[in-house]
Amino acid sequence: MSDLRVPEAQLRNYITHSMAALGLPPDHAACVGQLMAEADLQGSDGHGVIRLPPYSRRILAGGVNVRPDIKVIEERAAMALIDGDNGMGHLVMKQAADLAVEKARRCGIAWVGSRFSNHAGPASLYARMALPHDMIGLYFAVGNANHLPPWGGLDMLLSTNPIAVAIPALQEAPIVLDMATTVAAYGKVKAKAQRGEMMPEGWMIDREGKPLLDPKRSEEGFLTPIGGYKGYGLSLIVGLLAGTLNGAAMGKAVIDFNKDSHSVSNTGQAIAVIDPSAFGDPLLFKQRVDGIVREMRGSERMPGVDRIWVPGEQSQAKRVQYGEQGIPIPPALLQQLDALAVQLKVPALRDTRF
Amino acid sequence: MSDLRVPEAQLRNYITHSMAALGLPPDHAACVGQLMAEADLQGSDGHGVIRLPPYSRRILAGGVNVRPDIKVIEERAAMALIDGDNGMGHLVMKQAADLAVEKARRCGIAWVGSRFSNHAGPASLYARMALPHDMIGLYFAVGNANHLPPWGGLDMLLSTNPIAVAIPALQEAPIVLDMATTVAAYGKVKAKAQRGEMMPEGWMIDREGKPLLDPKRSEEGFLTPIGGYKGYGLSLIVGLLAGTLNGAAMGKAVIDFNKDSHSVSNTGQAIAVIDPSAFGDPLLFKQRVDGIVREMRGSERMPGVDRIWVPGEQSQAKRVQYGEQGIPIPPALLQQLDALAVQLKVPALRDTRF
Numbered sequence: 001m002s003d004l005r006v007p008e009a010q011l012r013n014y015i016t017h018s019m020a021a022l023g024l025p026p027d028h029a030a031c032v033g034q035l036m037a038e039a040d041l042q043g044s045d046g047h048g049v050i051r052l053p054p055y056s057r058r059i060l061a062g063g064v065n066v067r068p069d070i071k072v073i074e075e076r077a078a079m080a081l082i083d084g085d086n087g088m089g090h091l092v093m094k095q096a097a098d099l100a101v102e103k104a105r106r107c108g109i110a111w112v113g114s115r116f117s118n119h120a121g122p123a124s125l126y127a128r129m130a131l132p133h134d135m136i137g138l139y140f141a142v143g144n145a146n147h148l149p150p151w152g153g154l155d156m157l158l159s160t161n162p163i164a165v166a167i168p169a170l171q172e173a174p175i176v177l178d179m180a181t182t183v184a185a186y187g188k189v190k191a192k193a194q195r196g197e198m199m200p201e202g203w204m205i206d207r208e209g210k211p212l213l214d215p216k217r218s219e220e221g222f223l224t225p226i227g228g229y230k231g232y233g234l235s236l237i238v239g240l241l242a243g244t245l246n247g248a249a250m251g252k253a254v255i256d257f258n259k260d261s262h263s264v265s266n267t268g269q270a271i272a273v274i275d276p277s278a279f280g281d282p283l284l285f286k287q288r289v290d291g292i293v294r295e296m297r298g299s300e301r302m303p304g305v306d307r308i309w310v311p312g313e314q315s316q317a318k319r320v321q322y323g324e325q326g327i328p329i330p331p332a333l334l335q336q337l338d339a340l341a342v343q344l345k346v347p348a349l350r351d352t353r354f
Numbered sequence: 355m356s357d358l359r360v361p362e363a364q365l366r367n368y369i370t371h372s373m374a375a376l377g378l379p380p381d382h383a384a385c386v387g388q389l390m391a392e393a394d395l396q397g398s399d400g401h402g403v404i405r406l407p408p409y410s411r412r413i414l415a416g417g418v419n420v421r422p423d424i425k426v427i428e429e430r431a432a433m434a435l436i437d438g439d440n441g442m443g444h445l446v447m448k449q450a451a452d453l454a455v456e457k458a459r460r461c462g463i464a465w466v467g468s469r470f471s472n473h474a475g476p477a478s479l480y481a482r483m484a485l486p487h488d489m490i491g492l493y494f495a496v497g498n499a500n501h502l503p504p505w506g507g508l509d510m511l512l513s514t515n516p517i518a519v520a521i522p523a524l525q526e527a528p529i530v531l532d533m534a535t536t537v538a539a540y541g542k543v544k545a546k547a548q549r550g551e552m553m554p555e556g557w558m559i560d561r562e563g564k565p566l567l568d569p570k571r572s573e574e575g576f577l578t579p580i581g582g583y584k585g586y587g588l589s590l591i592v593g594l595l596a597g598t599l600n601g602a603a604m605g606k607a608v609i610d611f612n613k614d615s616h617s618v619s620n621t622g623q624a625i626a627v628i629d630p631s632a633f634g635d636p637l638l639f640k641q642r643v644d645g646i647v648r649e650m651r652g653s654e655r656m657p658g659v660d661r662i663w664v665p666g667e668q669s670q671a672k673r674v675q676y677g678e679q680g681i682p683i684p685p686a687l688l689q690q691l692d693a694l695a696v697q698l699k700v701p702a703l704r705d706t707r708f
Contacts, residue, residue, distance in 0.1 A: 081633050109463060109464070150653050151663070175594065236650070244646060251645075252649055278435075301507055309505070
């Protein structure tokens with residue numbers, strides 16, 4: 001059975017209807033629908049509609065507040081701290097990004113952190129929110145499950161704590177880096193297990209520090225940080241900046257949202273926005289970014305390498321391709337979504353109007 | 355022959371005298387002396403007095419301006435861009451850090467970039483400048499020689515572009531991460547070559563992408579980025595934020611300061627400072643950092659691991675140890691420094707008063 005292809009607007013409306021049925025106000029439901037569908041549109045399929053069933057489970061278990069009062073609780077000229085009131089993370093970080101852009105326009109740079117937020121989907125979505133304003137966005141988050149011990153340790157005290165950075169270009173696609181501080185994200189391990197494949201060496205280690213290759217045994221080991229102790233350091237720093245600084249969960253306080261649907265996660269995130277026009281002519285900056293992109297792409301290549309990629313080019317290509325051809329929904333996922341539609345009394349995805 | 359041990363003040367004065375003899379004004383010479391000696395004090399011995407002979411060569415060749423007019427050329431409430439006028443990088447980044455702290459106090463966060471700066475020693479020195487103010491420091495720099503191609507490429511278009519972050523704690527040592535975006539810094543390769551040792555697999559690859567183990571053949575290969583394409587992405591982003599955004603050199607425009615002593619390097623760096631007191635009670639923040647440090651250290655350990663380290667603990671221990679016992683100067687380095695003292699007509703290191 002082949003994948004169903006759905007237009008982005010259809011997927012967006014389906015998610016919006018589901019969120020409204022779960023009790024979110026119409027504007028909140030539409031915001032979450034738009035951002036989750038955008039995740040799928042750019043190929044971040046581990047963070048898009050695939051999350052709707054677990055989000056629904058969490059909302060129905062009372063683990064997420066569907067009527068949050070999201071508000072700024074600390075503020076200076078170039079920063080703010082937002083309390084998400086345990087609302088959907090997408091809502092909290094959309095508000096954070098909008099505020100950071102506004103403050104960066106005045107101050108040159110701004111930083112907005114969150115506490116009592118929740119999982120917000122792919123990091124790059126929020127870093128990208130600076131791009132329409134010709135600004136640079138940086139995003140940091142505490143992951144919602146610990147999969148990483150400190151370097152040399154056995155207790156899983158750290159998450160894959162991602163970093164995303166989006167930098168506008170002129171004629172080239174924007175540069176968008178979106179990376180976990182581990183060699184592989186945990187979603188990739190789950191995908192290997194589903195497909196019955198072994199993992200390459202380097203993704204995970206067991207409790208003796210030896211390579212772990214069978215993804216079905218993933219509970220017996222840990223993700224490995226990039227660059228060994230360096231990735232451990234990066235994950236720790238991201239956790240302190242996005243979590244501890246905001247009074248959000250970090251370390252032992254992080255709950256595993258795969259296993260616990262009702263506890264408040266107190267997720268912390270942070271977004272920083274830099275306005276290049278504060279540094280000089282913004283057009284000149286974007287031209288220089290184009291130049292760097294072309295230098296990288298124009299490099300002589302190793303044997304067997306067809307093309308040199310710049311971060312963000314592949315997801316940009318997905319946006320174009322899926323925008324034209326629709327977003328692929330695999331049969332197993334569609335079955336889950338159909339069951340959810342029955343449960344929530346909303347039209348099935350293929351019957352959703354757009 | 356064993357290492358000479360010199361008090362930090364003696365090393366500082368020796369460097370200060372040398373810089374003054376090279377033509378720097380007294381206050382500039384003292385600032386460079388203090389920062390270079392501090393690098394050695396914390397064990398960053400690849401970035402301390404070992405750099406005095408190459409710095410001197412560069413200054414004498416006219417590659418560095420000894421009487422720079424370092425000034426702010428762009429400014430908003432929370433940002434500034436400093437033109438270093440091709441002065442020593444230490445001077446430029448000290449001024450940048452002081453300004454960033456002042457702006458962060460008012461705005462909650464600040465970001466100061468540099469152009470026409472030069473090599474400034476270890477990244478951590480500048481991130482650490484936020485610590486006495488109970489603030490968080492982040493530092494990014496474009497390295498002064500390209501050792502890294504884009505992922506899959508052969509042209510060395512990127513440097514080890516380091517990241518440093520310093521976070522204050524209460525009773526624990528501050529957390530200080532200072533890392534190149536490559537598995538090994540190039541200085542470590544040079545050290546292996548000097549000692550006649552082979553490199554471990556993973557540090558470098560040759561032009562076919564195969565592991566390169568002989569450091570004497572380092573010119574035939576490249577440093578490897580941490581986490582493969584992720585480290586390439588990080589190095590690129592750091593270069594864009596610390597270089598391109600500031601109108602400083604990046605990519606092909608970066609000159610190799612090991613091979614070219616006279617061209618203006620147009621080095622770019624950036625420092626960001628965050629004031630935790632903008633986010634709530636700063637004492638509470640530092641207590642929470644202590645708590646996270648202790649969680650990491652208290653983790654159960656892998657077989658054979660004696661202790662779990664938090665980034666910055668080892669350099670903090672060096673600061674205490676070398677503060678008490680003096681800074682070790684290896685015989686080969688001392689010989690170079692003695693020859694330099696004769697050339698510059700300053701007292702030799704061991705004869706320097708303090």
